[in-house]
Amino acid sequence: MSIRYPNGKIFQGSSNIPIESKKKFSYSNRGMTLEEDxxxxxxxxxxxxxxxxxxxxxxxxxxxxxxPKRSAAVIKEAYFKQASTTDYNGVYKGRYIDFEAKETKNKTSFPLQNFHDHQILHMKNVKAQSGICFVILRFATTEEVFFLEADHLFLFWERQKKGGRKSISKSEIAEKGHMIPIGFQPRIDYISIIDTFYFK
Amino acid sequence: MSIRYPNGKIFQGSSNIPIESKKKFSYSNRGMTLEEDxxxxxxxxxxxxxxxxxxxxxxxxxxxxxxPKRSAAVIKEAYFKQASTTDYNGVYKGRYIDFEAKETKNKTSFPLQNFHDHQILHMKNVKAQSGICFVILRFATTEEVFFLEADHLFLFWERQKKGGRKSISKSEIAEKGHMIPIGFQPRIDYISIIDTFYFK
Incomplete structure (x- = not known):
């Protein structure tokens, strides 16, 4: 018999498993997108x-x-608009948190076309207000997830604008960013990175 | 000839006018909703x-x-969902800001039915994370706008839950909240209230 969470998801293991053995869990082919995670x-x-x-x-x-009478309003015609900000925001220990999450199937670099000028501008505005701002980048094939502070993204963005490469190499991301621990609960523990770099 | 802003709105006065004379400007019947303001x-x-x-x-x-081929995706069927958070959020001097804005045509009280349980819960979560959380309440007929800290709203909400009145009287709002200065630029200067109570 499988045990289920209240949301219907099947429980697949205990969160009390030591970290070392947790790493052996396979998260591949779970069919979860980065957004779901x-x-x-x-x-x-x-x-x-x-x-x-x-x-x-x-x-x-x-x-x-x-x-319609006696039922909910139905939107019959609508169009997707481009977002003027990033997708995620909120609060941690009083501080404003703002980030975008993107994944690539590329193996060695992250294409900058995943971002847009208006998002970069929004992130710069957030940084100017001392918000905590970053991107979460996932390499889908290896399931590695990185935390990259917005200030570093800005530099790679500028390099592209000046005719430089249109992507960030994985080694650059590994050097300037931080690998996010992937686990069972929480899945993508980006707060642990924020804790280390902003609250210690 | 009327002067227009880049967004097409007609320029109706100088922001260099001293505050005293600004107060004489009439903002009634501008046809602006609180959301637009x-x-x-x-x-x-x-x-x-x-x-x-x-x-x-x-x-x-x-x-x-x-x-459709060669044109933008069209949403043909969609439904409005109830929001699980408040409508506005962002960052000011590094701090997380979160609020809801509502108006009433009532003259002497603000009905609590303008808020929902899940919004109150969200505001409590924000307060627990030391976010700056409040509501902006407008009395449409007098065009008075108040800033009410979420902690006060919670008390009025609890009073209702315990069988008390289903609204907040205007005098209670005036006593517990702060009248927001209404001007030309900015229209509803709620940051000035935040400045006074959180950064001084």
């Missing part, structure tokens, strides 16, 4: 009162809405 | 690098999307 992580943080971080809703331009 | 205010804060505060997109459950 981060949502589960944020839910964990929220339930344990560790942090309050939410994904923003997808921005949609609503054109036509139908209001 | 706050968006304009947030835009002002952003441009002047005072704060980075955005309204979250309306959450929508997308059911059916059409992908």
């Amino acid at each position: 981060i949502n589960v992580t944020n839910h964990y943080y929220l339930e344990r009162q560790i942090a309050v971080i939410h994904k923003k809703p997808t921005p949609v331009q609503i054109v036509n809405v139908d209001y | 706050i968006n304009v205010t947030n835009h002002y804060y952003l441009e002047r690098q005072i704060a980075v505060i955005h309204k979250k997109p309306t959450p929508v459950q997308i059911v059916n999307v059409d992908y």
Whole structure:
């Protein structure tokens, strides 16, 4: 008999397993996207009162809405809008947290086309207000996840603007960023990185 | 000839006018909703690098999307979802800012039905993380706007839960909250209240 969480997900192991043996867990082919993993992580943080971080809703331009009698309004025509900010924000120990999460199937570098000018501008605005701002980058094939502070992303972005390479090499990410511990609970423990670099 | 801003809005006066004479400006019947006023205010804060505060997109459950050839994806069926958080959040001087804005046509009290349990819970979570959390309440008929700290809202909410009144009287709001200065730029200067109570 499989044990299930209240959300219906099957329980696949104990979180009391020592870290060493945890690493042997295979997270491959779980069919979880980075977004799902981060949502589960944020839910964990929220339930344990560790942090309050939410994904923003997808921005949609609503054109036509139908209001049928005795039932809910139906949006009949709408279009996806480009987001003017990053996808995730919230609060940890009073500080403002803001980040974007992206993954690539590339093996040796992360394409900068995953980001847009307006997102970079938003991140610069956040940094100017002393917010904690970063990106979470996942290499899908190896399932390695990195935390890269926005200031480093800005430098790689500028390099591209000046005609330099259109991606960040994995070794650069490993050097300037921090590998995020991947576990069972929380899945992608980015708060542990923030703790180390902002609260110690 | 009227002078217009880049966004097409007509320029109606100089922001260099001393505060005393500014007060004589009439803001009635401008046809601006509280949401529009706050968006304009947030835009002002952003441009002047005072704060980075955005309204979250309306959450929508997308059911059916059409992908026509050579044109943008069209959402053909979608439904409004209830938001699980407040509408506005962002960063000011490194601190996390989170608020909801509501208006009423009532003259003497603010109905608590403008808020929902899940929003109150979200605000409590934010306070537990030392975020700055409040509501902006506007009385539409008098155009008075108040800043009410979330902790006070929680008490009025509890009173209702215990069978007490289903609204906050205007005199209670005036006593526990702070009237927000209404001006030309910024329209609803809630940051000035935050400055006074959190950064002095």
